[in-house]
Amino acid sequence: MKVTAFVGSARKKHTYNAAEKFLENLRKHGNVETEIVALSDYHLETCRGCMLCLNKGEEFCPLKDDRDKLIAKILESDGMVMASPNYSFQVSGLMKVFLDRLGFVFHRPRFYGKTFTSIVVQGIYGGKKISKYLSFIGGAMWFNVVKGSCLNTCEPIPEKVQEKNNMLLDRQSRKFYTVLVRKELPVPSFFELMMFRTARTNIKNQLDESWRDYVYYRDKGWFESDFYYTVRLSLLKKLAGRFFDWTAARRLRSNK
Numbered sequence: 001m002k003v004t005a006f007v008g009s010a011r012k013k014h015t016y017n018a019a020e021k022f023l024e025n026l027r028k029h030g031n032v033e034t035e036i037v038a039l040s041d042y043h044l045e046t047c048r049g050c051m052l053c054l055n056k057g058e059e060f061c062p063l064k065d066d067r068d069k070l071i072a073k074i075l076e077s078d079g080m081v082m083a084s085p086n087y088s089f090q091v092s093g094l095m096k097v098f099l100d101r102l103g104f105v106f107h108r109p110r111f112y113g114k115t116f117t118s119i120v121v122q123g124i125y126g127g128k129k130i131s132k133y134l135s136f137i138g139g140a141m142w143f144n145v146v147k148g149s150c151l152n153t154c155e156p157i158p159e160k161v162q163e164k165n166n167m168l169l170d171r172q173s174r175k176f177y178t179v180l181v182r183k184e185l186p187v188p189s190f191f192e193l194m195m196f197r198t199a200r201t202n203i204k205n206q207l208d209e210s211w212r213d214y215v216y217y218r219d220k221g222w223f224e225s226d227f228y229y230t231v232r233l234s235l236l237k238k239l240a241g242r243f244f245d246w247t248a249a250r251r252l253r254s255n256k
């Protein structure tokens with residue numbers, strides 16, 4: 001198994017060290033290969049908002065940067081960690097640029113089955129909301145999300161705070177490892193089922209072959225399948241799935 005941590009701080013200090021500690025813990029739990037990627041070592045350009053990646057396909061993006069190298073690293077990993085410092089009560093600009101470069105993945109999921117978590121490192125306050133935001137991001141890309149941690153690193157770091165940080169990373173790495181080695185893909189919740197069925201119904205009815213989302217969903221067989229991946233749904237969830245298809249189609253008809 002391989003786990004890659006992406007660090008969104010321009011310096012290799014508290015965020016980088018926390019990511020390293022997390023990966024070190026993971027290696028102790030089992031046979032896990034790890035890699036740490038400092039985003040600042042890569043060339044990432046700011047999204048220009050042309051919408052070409054979303055509408056026509058990611059290969060039409062006019063930016064020439066390291067986006068695809070970083071995506072390849074996610075694809076070759078079984079697990080991903082996003083580690084960011086708290087900057088002005090949000091992820092760092094570097095991390096946000098990275099997230100925007102992955103924007104088309106929210107439309108065309110490809111990371112399902114992989115495990116995700118986040119580490120937020122801060123001076124004093126605001127990191128818990130960022131941690132929630134990153135969990136949401138992981139879920140929106142259909143990763144299996146393990147709750148993130150928020151560490152305090154206001155210098156000088158008191159011994160008790162450092163001990164707490166280590167304890168949080170230890171607990172988080174244990175949970176992450178359990179999810180990472182789980183073989184079967186998770187059964188979607190009703191909410192996740194609704195998200196999939198609504199998205200596919202909208203794409204099927206509103207778009208055509210000139211849109212990349214349509215072609216992507218069609219080629220994956222998602223216009224007919226129960227969910228993004230093969231999974232056994234209970235009778236109740238099968239019925240709920242049909243109901244979500246029906247309500248989405250009805251909403252489209254009534255909007256015409």
Ligand SMILES: Cc1cc2nc3c(=O)[nH]c(=O)nc-3n(C[C@H](O)[C@H](O)[C@H](O)COP(=O)(O)O)c2cc1C
Pocket residue numbers: 009010011012013014015016085086087088089090121122123124125126127153
């Ligand atoms: C521009 C900037 C904005 C920051 N904003 C916050 C903040 O809103 N809340 C907070 O608790 N810490 C804030 N910090 C402190 C950092 O989160 C903290 O120093 C963190 O350890 C930096 O991570 P690093 O050591 O990996 O660079 C800020 C730091 C910088 C440089």
